[in-house]
Amino acid sequence: MSETEGVVDRELTMSRAMVESIAHEMRENEEVFYMGEDVADYGGIFDSTQGLLDEFGRDRIMDVPISETAYLGAAVGAAQEGMRPVAELMFADFFGVAMDQIYNQLAKNTYMSGGNVNVPLVLTAAVGGTYNDAAQHSQTLYGTFAHVPGLKVVVPSTAYDAKGLMHNAIRDDDPVMYLFHKRLMGIGWMPAPDGPKTPVPETDYTIPFGSADVKREGADVTVVTLGLHVHRALDAAESLAAAGVDVEVVDLRTLVPLDIDTVLESVRKTGRLVVVDEDYRSFGVTGEVVASVADRDLGALDAVERVAVPDVPIPYARPMEDEVIPDAGDIEERVRAVLSAE
Incomplete structure (x- = not known):
């Protein structure tokens, strides 16, 4: 930068x-x-x-x-x-x-x-x-x-x-x-x-809304996410790289407006999509991103997986909270799943 x-x-x-x-x-x-x-x-x-x-x-x-x-x-x-x-x-x-x-x-x-x-x-x-x-x-x-x-x-x-x-x-x-x-x-x-x-530059600058950012380039699987899970996705990508799997990580940065063009460009390259979110699985970001890609170019998708919080209140106990909030291991598992789906 x-x-x-x-x-x-x-x-x-x-x-x-x-x-x-x-x-x-x-x-x-x-x-x-x-x-x-x-x-x-x-x-x-x-x-x-x-x-x-x-x-x-x-x-x-x-x-x-x-x-x-x-x-x-x-x-x-x-x-x-x-x-x-x-x-x-x-x-x-x-x-x-x-x-x-x-x-x-x-x-x-x-x-x-x-x-x-x-x-x-x-x-x-x-x-x-x-x-x-x-x-x-x-x-x-x-x-x-x-x-x-x-x-x-x-x-x-x-x-x-x-x-x-x-x-x-x-x-x-x-x-x-x-x-x-x-x-x-x-x-x-x-x-x-x-x-x-x-x-971070000392001068002021703006980032346009509706402009996703490819935080890591890759050729095998597209991982789309935001917030904390950008970093967990990058950790998963580094782990998978040791096994020869090349993961592209797309940071949405804004949900409204949603930059599906950048997501589509990546999916057309990799053919495989994993969407990761810390929100609830039902009626949430993961489903919207998958549906938006399918609406625009269903043929680009060879395999899809979603990683999100199950539809339960967030637990207080640390082991239970860790169980419901996706971590790098959960992302890695779903990436391997789309690779084996063919």
Whole structure:
């Protein structure tokens, strides 16, 4: 990765990359502000706002009461009046108590107003398990949000992507769900895998929505995934390479819009598709990606497998949680399955 001026020689965690992009946008535009639970003095429980209060003060970095319906409603109203709020749901699981504000106001008000009102709001939320927080704090719910027309859905997997996608999200005139995986943030009490910490340019840049990224090129099998499971797929690919299996890993980066063109290009090369997701298997991302590929070019598919969370609440006990959340071994097993399907 390089800038026009030369090679990037600094690395950031995903949380620092997000904060850097938010701070830049706040300096450039006084209408940008951040609100949420524990985002001011605490800096966000996943370091999503660390250091912003010192620079921007309490008028623009706002702690809110524990009433998601109230503060998300306030954020929608502020956006409709020309501001650019970034509102944080501490956990994506909490969307249920503010479902009307997200599903019926945030997602639909532009349409309901005949295009007379924009809602330039970024709704950030922590997603995912792997750390024993049980069924009400460990879901990803990607498919739940992607299912609703009117919401753009962003899921970064690296610091480089997190910064570029956040710049794009704040500048977008439509509502954006920005879902960051807790395990990728690089916080002290929840060690991240090696991959999310990447070189990040100091200058601002954007990554267009609907632009998937091939994180590893390969010729034998296409693995399509997002978030934490990009890194688990890369681990599986490295293990399989020792056995002579060449895996291509495609990081979707955004679900809405969904870049099926990049997925199709890969599948037409390999003929074999494995879709991996930390959301529930039924009515989710894995099924949508497979169906979208089949709709466009069924003949390109020689074999297909899906790897996802079974349709059960996420367990609290670590061995049970490990059983339901796919790991690199599960991905490797499904890759071997598509190779033997012929």
